[in-house]
Amino acid sequence: xxxxxxxxxxxxxxxxxxxxxxxxxxxxxxxxxxxxxxxxxxxxxxxxxxxxxxxxxxxxxxxxxxxxxxxxxxxxxxxxxxxxxxxxxxxxxxxxxxxxxxxxxxxxxxxxxxx
Numbered sequence: 001x002x003x004x005x006x007x008x009x010x011x012x013x014x015x016x017x018x019x020x021x022x023x024x025x026x027x028x029x030x031x032x033x034x035x036x037x038x039x040x041x042x043x044x045x046x047x048x049x050x051x052x053x054x055x056x057x058x059x060x061x062x063x064x065x066x067x068x069x070x071x072x073x074x075x076x077x078x079x080x081x082x083x084x085x086x087x088x089x090x091x092x093x094x095x096x097x098x099x100x101x102x103x104x105x106x107x108x109x110x111x112x113x114x115x
Contacts, residue, residue, distance in 0.1 A: 003064060006054045010071070013043035013050075020082070029089050036086045044082065047075045067114065074110040077103055 017040045023032065051071050054060070060068075081103045088096045 003054055003057055003060065006050050010047050010050050013047050014078075017043045017078070017082075020085075029092070032089050033086055036082055036089075041079060041082050041086075044075050044079045048072060048079075051075065070110050070113045074107060074114075077107045077110065081107065 020032070020035065020040055023035075027035075051068050055065065055068050081100060084096045084100055084103065088094065088100070
């Protein structure tokens with residue numbers, strides 16, 4: 001029960017942060033960087049804390065511990081991607097595109113492990 005509550009918060013943070021991709025071409029650079037700094041990246045930092053605290057739940061089944069490892073890696077990759085997006089927006093450059101694609105491939109790999 002406690003685990004599910006934590007995962008619900010994780011999902012809420014995830015869904016709210018992924019709105020970034022929809023807004024990428026419609027919002028100003030300043031708006032996007034502000035959202036990355038004030039909302040999106042902190043949500044993923046919170047998600048890491050959520051999973052780390054979920055790992056402390058007593059008698060958590062092995063499959064949930066394994067799922068948590070995947071979610072932690074997924075969260076780290078999301079932060080890495082959003083930090084890179086922030087750099088690209090601030091510098092107004094496309095030099096990070098290949099790196100971002102590689103990170104998104106890794107994100108997809110983590111997500112496929114969860115299904």
